Amino acid sequence: MKLVENNLSKHTFTHLDALESESIHIMREVAAECKNPALLFSGGKDSIVMLRLAEKAFRPAKFPFPLVHIDTEHNFPEVIATRDKLAKDLGERLIVRSLEDSIARGTIVIKDESKPRNPFQSVTLLETIAEFGFDACMGGARRDEEKARAKERIFSFRDEFGQWDPKNQRPELWDTYNTRVHAGENIRVFPISNWTETDIWEYIGREKLHIPSIYFAHEREVIRRGGNVIPVSHLVQPKPGEKVEIATVRFRTVGDMTCTAPVESAARTVDEIIAETATTRITERGATRMDDQTSDASMELRKKEGYF
Amino acid sequence: MNTTTQLLRFITAGSVDDGKSTLIGRLLHDSKSIFEDQFSAISKTSEKRGMAAVDLSLLTDGLQAEREQGITIDVAYRYFATPKRKFIIGDTPGHEQYTRNMVTAASTANLVVILIDARKGVLTQTRRHTYLASLVGVPHIVLAVNKMDMVDYAQARFDEIVAEYKAFAAQLNLHDVTFIPLSALNGDMVVDRGDNLDWYQGPALLELLENIEIEHDVNTSDFRFPVQWVCRPQSEKYHDFRGFAGRIEAGEVSVGDEVTVLPSGRTTTVKQIVTYDGNLQTAFAPQSVTLTLADEIDISRGDMLVRSSAHPPQVEKEFEATLCWLSEAPLDKNRKYLVKHTTRTAKALFQRLDYRVDVNTLQQHAADKLQMNEIARVSIKTQQALVFDRYDIDRATGSFIVIDEATNNTVAAGMIA
Ligand SMILES: Nc1nc2c(ncn2[C@@H]2O[C@H](COP(=O)(O)OP(=O)(O)O)[C@@H](O)[C@H]2O)c(=O)[nH]1
Numbered sequence: 001m002k003l004v005e006n007n008l009s010k011h012t013f014t015h016l017d018a019l020e021s022e023s024i025h026i027m028r029e030v031a032a033e034c035k036n037p038a039l040l041f042s043g044g045k046d047s048i049v050m051l052r053l054a055e056k057a058f059r060p061a062k063f064p065f066p067l068v069h070i071d072t073e074h075n076f077p078e079v080i081a082t083r084d085k086l087a088k089d090l091g092e093r094l095i096v097r098s099l100e101d102s103i104a105r106g107t108i109v110i111k112d113e114s115k116p117r118n119p120f121q122s123v124t125l126l127e128t129i130a131e132f133g134f135d136a137c138m139g140g141a142r143r144d145e146e147k148a149r150a151k152e153r154i155f156s157f158r159d160e161f162g163q164w165d166p167k168n169q170r171p172e173l174w175d176t177y178n179t180r181v182h183a184g185e186n187i188r189v190f191p192i193s194n195w196t197e198t199d200i201w202e203y204i205g206r207e208k209l210h211i212p213s214i215y216f217a218h219e220r221e222v223i224r225r226g227g228n229v230i231p232v233s234h235l236v237q238p239k240p241g242e243k244v245e246i247a248t249v250r251f252r253t254v255g256d257m258t259c260t261a262p263v264e265s266a267a268r269t270v271d272e273i274i275a276e277t278a279t280t281r282i283t284e285r286g287a288t289r290m291d292d293q294t295s296d297a298s299m300e301l302r303k304k305e306g307y308f
Numbered sequence: 309m310n311t312t313t314q315l316l317r318f319i320t321a322g323s324v325d326d327g328k329s330t331l332i333g334r335l336l337h338d339s340k341s342i343f344e345d346q347f348s349a350i351s352k353t354s355e356k357r358g359m360a361a362v363d364l365s366l367l368t369d370g371l372q373a374e375r376e377q378g379i380t381i382d383v384a385y386r387y388f389a390t391p392k393r394k395f396i397i398g399d400t401p402g403h404e405q406y407t408r409n410m411v412t413a414a415s416t417a418n419l420v421v422i423l424i425d426a427r428k429g430v431l432t433q434t435r436r437h438t439y440l441a442s443l444v445g446v447p448h449i450v451l452a453v454n455k456m457d458m459v460d461y462a463q464a465r466f467d468e469i470v471a472e473y474k475a476f477a478a479q480l481n482l483h484d485v486t487f488i489p490l491s492a493l494n495g496d497m498v499v500d501r502g503d504n505l506d507w508y509q510g511p512a513l514l515e516l517l518e519n520i521e522i523e524h525d526v527n528t529s530d531f532r533f534p535v536q537w538v539c540r541p542q543s544e545k546y547h548d549f550r551g552f553a554g555r556i557e558a559g560e561v562s563v564g565d566e567v568t569v570l571p572s573g574r575t576t577t578v579k580q581i582v583t584y585d586g587n588l589q590t591a592f593a594p595q596s597v598t599l600t601l602a603d604e605i606d607i608s609r610g611d612m613l614v615r616s617s618a619h620p621p622q623v624e625k626e627f628e629a630t631l632c633w634l635s636e637a638p639l640d641k642n643r644k645y646l647v648k649h650t651t652r653t654a655k656a657l658f659q660r661l662d663y664r665v666d667v668n669t670l671q672q673h674a675a676d677k678l679q680m681n682e683i684a685r686v687s688i689k690t691q692q693a694l695v696f697d698r699y700d701i702d703r704a705t706g707s708f709i710v711i712d713e714a715t716n717n718t719v720a721a722g723m724i725a
Binding site: 013014015017018019020021022024025028029031032055056057058059060061062143144150151170171172173174175176178180181182193194196198199 | 313314315383384385386387389393394396408409411412415416536537539540541542543545546549551553554555582583584585594595596609634646648649650651703704707708709711716717718721
């Protein structure tokens with residue numbers, strides 16, 4: 001077998017190398033210590049980075065866990081297509097559970113179809129955890145996303161109800177992670193906790209990762225509503241008096257179609273996005289997630305209810 | 309950002325009101341790491357509270373419960389970057405009873421910034437923070453003498469504080485201490501040098517953070533590789549593949565090196581260093597890799613591979629350690645706990661409490677109890693042998709956590725003596 005030069009030296013071991021090695025270490029701890037883990041995978045950019053990290057952690061073997069997607073059915077079709085293609089190309093098992101299943105069971109009651117479904121995701125997630133008996137779910141959340149996440153542990157403990165108690169978190173020392181749970185309890189693990197939005201983009205560029213096309217600038221029908229740019233879709237139609245315009249936009253996050261606002265941008269490549277991110281003065285969530293703007297503490301409340 | 313940006317982790321420590329939050333806010337603001345929406349949120353809050361200027365300390369304000377109490381109660385992590393480095397700040401509270409938070413945040417830090425109020429000088433808390441930093445082996449310490457504006461930016465006052473601190477610090481094993489006079493409020497010597505401290509020749513805080521040498525913060529000579537996960541693809545192509553996945557915690561390794569498997573003591577040589585990006589000739593800490601070996605010997609998670617020629621680690625069931633107790637339930641010497649050390653978890657008994665250290669005076673006291681936020685020297689016996697180095701030689705192979713099996717909580721942090 002041919003050897004590759006280790007073109008990293010101690011002097012060129014960059015922040016991305018350090019973050020990558022840390023994330024691999026975390027994923028391997030999960031694989032080794034948890035009985036029945038899963039990797040939450042949405043087809044968004046952070047979870048695509050997670051997949052590459054899992055390849056780095058476990059190849060040439062298969063992943064020692066399935067990929068799981070909690071589908072709101074409010075997703076952009078490009079994202080779902082990427083999700084399916086990546087899982088297939090990697091030859092890994094993908095489990096999809098839909099909010100529609102919970103709606104059919106009556107555990108979720110939807111009053112207004114045009115409203116974001118994010119608040120309900122936790123219900124289906126907890127039902128899926130129970131169905132498969134997962135004791136650990138890895139997710140691609142980052143601490144730089146939002147204030148309440150800044151204090152989140154890498155291994156974040158949840159009680160039987162999936163609840164997160166900010167006052168009752170285990171201290172996390174060195175890189176020695178406590179993965180233990182009692183039956184019925186569960187941990188959420190965030191291997192890319194220490195990555196920032198810029199790190200993610202730099203890594204996507206470095207690893208040449210395939211991400212959904214809507215992350216890059218494209219033309220799209222939008223309406224302007226309450227200071228936000230909203231993509232027109234089968235779920236969001238203009239109200240009387242609202243004007244549909246064509247704008248050149250890209251998405252910084254790709255969640256629920258009804259509450260994910262694109263930003264006006266001409267960035268068509270990863271490098272252009274990195275350049276733009278470096279000068280952007282609005283946080284990723286602040287720019288694109290209308291559901292987090294409601295109150296300063298809205299993320300924290302949702303986390304307590306078992307949202308990721 | 310260029311491709312050789314390094315990562316530096318640091319924490320801030322200081323008593324309440326010494327200006328920690330203001331300093332972090334100032335660092336973020338002046339290095340242009342604050343986003344517009346964050347800034348407008350804190351501007352609004354400042355205005356609501358009737359403040360004349362924007363209170364930068366609000367930036368590091370976190371959870372709802374804390375907002376209600378008006379204090380920081382936990383460790384929060386912040387991120388910012390300059391073209392030279394990316395920084396992770398562990399924001400730790402200065403409250404009396406929160407030794408555990410500082411120990412937690414310090415455990416992964418390259419550097420600690422200890423704040424002093426120039427009017428107050430070296431306080432009991434300063435001594436405690438310095439002791440904890442030395443206990444946890446944080447490689448670099450910055451003593452930031454804040455609020456210099458309140459003492460007319462006087463060099464004499466700064467010199468006085470430096471002398472006082474040095475006298476005290478002489479009893480501790482500190483490797484690298486830098487003293488910086490600054491005003492977090494006005495921004496002098498934080499990112500910009502300002503006009504008020506011309507007598508000071510050393511680096512401003514950010515300049516120091518960007519340039520301080522951190523390559524030698526890990527042990528670079530003795531190869532240590534705790535086996536994390538055994539890679540057995542069980543596919544046709546990789547039928548006989550048996551790789552040992554883990555992170556190199558210290559030193560480096562090359563193909564052909566003779567390695568010893570501990571605790572068994574068997575030796576073999578490294579056949580391949582496998583990574584997703586191709587096989588390597590040499591790998592070093594802290595890379596995560598997968599090793600294949602020339603001989604088929606029994607190796608599993610919890611074993612450690614070390615280079616045969618280097619200083620061997622110790623392989624023992626009984627050892628001494630300094631323990632920082634983190635849990636509300638005190639240590640119960642009659643109970644068994646779990647010790648997680650590198651990738652090995654073993655049942656453990658705390659046989660003897662040798663003495664307790666008063667974190668304020670550094671005095672040793674006889675002890676038969678160990679409670680939250682207390683630090684003690686203990687003798688430990690584990691069911692299986694652990695493979696370790698002294699903590700002062702290697703933070704990764706000299707540290708462990710203690711888990712209470714009944715609650716699964718992490719109840720203590722240990723450093724092997
Ligand atoms: N005059 C002066 N006041 C400061 C300075 N730094 C912080 N302060 C003030 O000291 C008080 C406490 O600061 P804060 O950052 O909240 O302290 P913390 O409790 O350590 O986080 C606030 O009123 C700050 O405005 C400084 O350099 N000079």
